[in-house]
Amino acid sequence: MTDVLVCIKRVPGASGEVLLSDDDQHVDARHVGWTLSAHEECAVELATQVAGATGGTATAVTVGSSDAVEQLRDALAVGCGRAVLVEADTERFGPADVAAAIAEVVRTHDAAGTTYGLVLLGNDAADTGDFQVPVRLAYALERPVVTGISTCEVDGETVVAQGDGPDGPEVFELPMPAVVAVMEGGVAPRYPSVIGRMKAKKVAIETLTPSVEPVGSGRVRLTLPPEQPSAVQVLGHGPEAAAAVVDLLEDLGMVSR
Amino acid sequence: MIAVLVETDDDGVTVVSQEALTFGRELAVRGGGLPVHAVVVGRPGADLAPAVLSQLGEQGVDRVHHVVHDRLSAYSAAAWAAGLVDVVQSAGARAVLAAGTPRGNEVLAHAATRLDVAMAANVVGVDGVDPLSVTRQVVGGAVLEQMRLDGAVGVLSVAGHACEPVAAEQATAPEVAASTPALTDADLVARVVRTGQKVPDASGALTSARVVVGAGRGAGSADGFKGVVQLSELLGGAVGVSRVVTSLGWRPHHEQVGQTGSRISPDLYIACGISGAIQHWAGCSSAKTILAINTDADAPMVTRAHYAVIGDLHEVVPAISEEIQRRRG
Numbered sequence: 001m002t003d004v005l006v007c008i009k010r011v012p013g014a015s016g017e018v019l020l021s022d023d024d025q026h027v028d029a030r031h032v033g034w035t036l037s038a039h040e041e042c043a044v045e046l047a048t049q050v051a052g053a054t055g056g057t058a059t060a061v062t063v064g065s066s067d068a069v070e071q072l073r074d075a076l077a078v079g080c081g082r083a084v085l086v087e088a089d090t091e092r093f094g095p096a097d098v099a100a101a102i103a104e105v106v107r108t109h110d111a112a113g114t115t116y117g118l119v120l121l122g123n124d125a126a127d128t129g130d131f132q133v134p135v136r137l138a139y140a141l142e143r144p145v146v147t148g149i150s151t152c153e154v155d156g157e158t159v160v161a162q163g164d165g166p167d168g169p170e171v172f173e174l175p176m177p178a179v180v181a182v183m184e185g186g187v188a189p190r191y192p193s194v195i196g197r198m199k200a201k202k203v204a205i206e207t208l209t210p211s212v213e214p215v216g217s218g219r220v221r222l223t224l225p226p227e228q229p230s231a232v233q234v235l236g237h238g239p240e241a242a243a244a245v246v247d248l249l250e251d252l253g254m255v256s257r
Numbered sequence: 258m259i260a261v262l263v264e265t266d267d268d269g270v271t272v273v274s275q276e277a278l279t280f281g282r283e284l285a286v287r288g289g290g291l292p293v294h295a296v297v298v299g300r301p302g303a304d305l306a307p308a309v310l311s312q313l314g315e316q317g318v319d320r321v322h323h324v325v326h327d328r329l330s331a332y333s334a335a336a337w338a339a340g341l342v343d344v345v346q347s348a349g350a351r352a353v354l355a356a357g358t359p360r361g362n363e364v365l366a367h368a369a370t371r372l373d374v375a376m377a378a379n380v381v382g383v384d385g386v387d388p389l390s391v392t393r394q395v396v397g398g399a400v401l402e403q404m405r406l407d408g409a410v411g412v413l414s415v416a417g418h419a420c421e422p423v424a425a426e427q428a429t430a431p432e433v434a435a436s437t438p439a440l441t442d443a444d445l446v447a448r449v450v451r452t453g454q455k456v457p458d459a460s461g462a463l464t465s466a467r468v469v470v471g472a473g474r475g476a477g478s479a480d481g482f483k484g485v486v487q488l489s490e491l492l493g494g495a496v497g498v499s500r501v502v503t504s505l506g507w508r509p510h511h512e513q514v515g516q517t518g519s520r521i522s523p524d525l526y527i528a529c530g531i532s533g534a535i536q537h538w539a540g541c542s543s544a545k546t547i548l549a550i551n552t553d554a555d556a557p558m559v560t561r562a563h564y565a566v567i568g569d570l571h572e573v574v575p576a577i578s579e580e581i582q583r584r585r586g
């Protein structure tokens with residue numbers, strides 16, 4: 001039986017126009033909404049698979065504001081059994097602080113009788129993209145860690161994890177308890193069913209307050225890259241544009257006339 | 258000094274590591290003419306390849322720390338970081354850099370944690386050296402963050418293709434120092450135990466192609482590439498894809514264009530069903546002419562292209578191939 005903890009983060013949606021807050025300190029998600037990143041959706045799926053295969057539980061945790069309960073409910077709706085909100089002003093948190101806050105949850109639950117044999121995270125957060133929380137968490141817990149993993153399964157006391165290395169697929173075998181950071185692509189995230197959503201609404205979410213004194217992220221300010229003026233020439237719409245395209249290919253000398 | 262973790266492949270120093278070396282050299286100049294050291298993790302019993310050494314010399318590297326250890330035969334991020342941190346401490350690095358590859362970011366995260374300092378991932382520029390302040394990509398490249406690295410050692414990964422790899426004005430003949438870190442069992446727990454079949458790297462064909470036909474998530478599935486492959490064959494070109502496509506396993510990694518893939522500079526790039534995220538753009542912006550085929554007229558790939566066709570790639574691409582064949586008779 002493997003109890004799995006999966007760490008998720010409420011992040012601004014990926015599509016649509018990104019705006020910044022007036023103080024240039026954070027993204028204003030007014031027009032893009034909030035979501036979970038693809039890496040973390042896959043981590044959630046792997047968490048429920050591992051818990052399901054071993055008869056363990058999958059618990060979702062997030063460090064953030066009370067609004068992040070929405071993302072915890074999303075994880076509950078696709079198969080996590082428990083959810084924990086570590087309520088904190090994450091604007092003041094850097095990756096080391098988030099890792100410390102998650103480590104606290106692992107220890108608290110351990111003391112209460114739930115030992116997470118596997119902690120899953122996304123490879124990198126969709127907003128801050130620090131590439132660090134999984135590794136910093138592993139050091140805080142003194143557990144082995146691998147990042148960039150697309151699939152993993154538990155075999156006895158070992159986590160077998162596969163990722164893409166520079167020369168092809170690579171397999172790691174970590175003794176549990178272990179920390180694994182997941183990249184999108186190995187599994188297809190599930191979409192919540194109506195029943196799943198109803199169930200998720202009824203789960204009581206555990207709320208904790210971290211004792212972490214944040215060191216911060218080092219952020220000075222955010223800026224938007226300069227907008228590029230568009231000079232595109234639209235050759236047409238649909239397959240009817242093929243003739244215009246081949247005219248262009250001829251002009252460029254890509255096909256002979 | 259500035260330490261740069263260098264990754265190598267069969268051809269020598271990887272392109273992105275050369276970029277990180279160039280970036281490191283510029284940082285070293287701004288830091289008042291600091292020396293640049295390269296850190297290369299070797300395999301037990303193997304010497305540093307002559308090609309690697311000469312490329313490091315071209316990049317103006319003053320010293321190469323060749324990290325070797327009997328137990329360092331398979332990749333382990335913790336063990337690499339142990340070797341890197343050893344060099345940082347014994348040779349007194351002010352900053353540690355690596356390319357923003359999966360490995361680069363993973364090893365640096367370990368190193369920053371061991372050194373108990375902050376790390377900046379995917380840096381594109383340096384704003385100031387005292388204190389060290391950098392600009393990096395966040396929110397999938399849609400936003401830039403200015404960040405301070407106040408620690409004793411600045412740890413940063415350089416976003417792929419954020420700069421061109423430029424040879425130093427004065428090439429060097431770097432001295433090689435073997436370096437053997439003290440490794441613990443814990444450093445080797447998370448190591449590669451098996452590798453799958455090596456995927457032949459055909460990215461050379463992609464980077465040298467005159468025409469690249471690219472496709473992204475819009476292809477819909479592995480089967481959705483038939484038309485794109487056919488058009489690239491008709492034009493005597495190569496296929497290039499977005500990261501979504503390689504992560505989903507629709508096409509091999511060596512076909513990926515972008516920050517964590519190849520940088521291409523063909524005469525013509527036909528980008529089908531690719532949104533044009535900044536990380537993709539980093540790999541294709543030097544194409545002479547870009548034609549975007551996309552259902553969304555507002556996709557960045559379309560607005561930044563020279564030419565565009567608005568429509569479904571599954572209809573437009575075969576129609577182009579047919580038209581070429583029709584004119585050829």
Ligand SMILES: Cc1cc2nc3c(=O)[nH]c(=O)nc-3n(C[C@H](O)[C@H](O)[C@H](O)COP(=O)(O)OP(=O)(O)OC[C@H]3O[C@@H](n4cnc5c(N)ncnc54)[C@H](O)[C@@H]3O)c2cc1C
Pocket residue numbers: 129379397398472473474475476498499500501502513514515516517518529530531532533534535536537540550551552553556568569570571
């Ligand atoms: C650190 C980091 C490194 C990265 N490195 C890379 C990299 O090297 N290379 C890379 O590509 N990405 C990279 N990315 C990912 C990048 O941010 C984007 O997520 C990715 O490029 C998007 O791929 P896409 O354009 O195929 O998919 P999407 O963004 O989903 O776009 C799909 C596009 O297809 C269009 N479309 C859909 N259906 C059709 C149809 N039937 N016909 C025509 N058009 C259609 C849509 O309008 C849309 O524009 C990186 C990200 C990070 C954070």
Ligand SMILES: Nc1ncnc2c1ncn2[C@@H]1O[C@H](COP(=O)(O)O)[C@@H](O)[C@H]1O
Pocket residue numbers: 007008009039040061062063064090095098120121122123124125126128129130131132133134
């Ligand atoms: N505030 C947070 N709450 C829960 N998990 C987080 C938080 N921030 C980061 N993570 C996890 O750590 C991963 C890597 O984040 P980062 O190191 O910030 O790029 C993310 O994909 C999440 O799984």
